Amino acid sequence: MLRLCSRLLRGGAVIGHLTSWSHTGPSPLRCFSVSHSCHGHRDYSLPNATWSRHTQELYRKYEELSKIGAWRRIPSYNSSVHHMADAPPRGSRVTRLFTRNLDQDGVGFEYSMFYNVAEKRMICIFQPGDYLEGPPGYTHGGCIATILDSTLGAGAMYICGKVMTANLNINYLNPVPLGSTVIVDCHVEKVEGRKVYTRGQVRSHDDQILHTEATGLFIKLNMREVDHSTD
Numbered sequence: 001m002l003r004l005c006s007r008l009l010r011g012g013a014v015i016g017h018l019t020s021w022s023h024t025g026p027s028p029l030r031c032f033s034v035s036h037s038c039h040g041h042r043d044y045s046l047p048n049a050t051w052s053r054h055t056q057e058l059y060r061k062y063e064e065l066s067k068i069g070a071w072r073r074i075p076s077y078n079s080s081v082h083h084m085a086d087a088p089p090r091g092s093r094v095t096r097l098f099t100r101n102l103d104q105d106g107v108g109f110e111y112s113m114f115y116n117v118a119e120k121r122m123i124c125i126f127q128p129g130d131y132l133e134g135p136p137g138y139t140h141g142g143c144i145a146t147i148l149d150s151t152l153g154a155g156a157m158y159i160c161g162k163v164m165t166a167n168l169n170i171n172y173l174n175p176v177p178l179g180s181t182v183i184v185d186c187h188v189e190k191v192e193g194r195k196v197y198t199r200g201q202v203r204s205h206d207d208q209i210l211h212t213e214a215t216g217l218f219i220k221l222n223m224r225e226v227d228h229s230t231d
């Protein structure tokens with residue numbers, strides 16, 4: 001396990017890579033405020049010309065809510081290490097975050113996440129592009145799983161620090177049209193020891209269609225083990 005953690009941490013697969021870490025515990029908000037000016041890298045959570053009217057309207061709604069303090073937008077870069085205050089050297093490898101791996105705007109995962117501390121809630125405004133097709137005209141179920149995993153996981157990370165997905169259960173209720181705007185609405189239900197239990201839904205932008213329901217179990221990484229594993 002120790003070697004596994006070490007490998008994963010070096011490989012950049014851990015959600016918690018997106019946060020900073022100190023001996024007193026996680027400080028994701030501090031990290032993300034630093035990351036707002038993250039080495040000049042593009043912040044993909046900001047609107048671009050491919051966003052539909054519905055996507056832009058939802059974004060503006062949460063941006064307004066952010067101004068009165070309840071919500072915060074999470075910046076989003078195309079590599080995990082760009083999110084990290086304590087990034088390891090990258091060497092010669094050029095890695096990309098799975099959800100940000102296309103160079104063209106609008107064809108893949110277009111999304112922006114907002115977090116509400118008091119409600120332990122993370123929402124993601126998601127517009128699936130045409131390269132995410134599963135059934136004709138609809139979003140691939142694996143892509144829906146990905147955005148759910150990312151949103152549930154980001155919420156767990158903001159509550160607990162570094163975590164990894166241990167279990168993800170999904171009920172696909174109604175297909176998600178390509179190019180539509182949906183809201184991925186997730187929250188942390190409870191924390192028991194290292195286990196972080198989360199729940200989420202994917203709904204249409206107007207809340208009229210419940211597309212998907214999910215639960216996710218995330219495990220807090222034991223940082224003492226991780227530290228020792230790098231010896």
Ligand SMILES: CCCCCCCCCCCC(=O)SCCNC(=O)CCNC(=O)[C@H](O)C(C)(C)COP(=O)(O)OP(=O)(O)OC[C@H]1O[C@@H](n2cnc3c(N)ncnc32)[C@H](O)[C@@H]1OP(=O)(O)O
Pocket residue numbers: 001013014015018074075076113149150151153154164165166167193194195217219221222
């Ligand atoms: C912000 C920007 C946005 C962007 C955000 C971008 C986010 C990207 C999201 C990507 C997320 C991923 O893809 S993560 C990658 C996919 N996930 C993985 O590869 C994980 C592979 N699995 C593992 O590495 C390991 O199994 C761990 C780390 C999950 C757990 O191992 P461990 O650390 O040894 O812990 P372990 O002792 O086994 O388990 C601890 C406790 O959890 C329980 N437990 C463990 N697994 C399970 C399970 N599947 N179901 C039930 N319970 C479980 C155990 O019984 C135990 O309970 P008790 O005895 O304490 O009661």
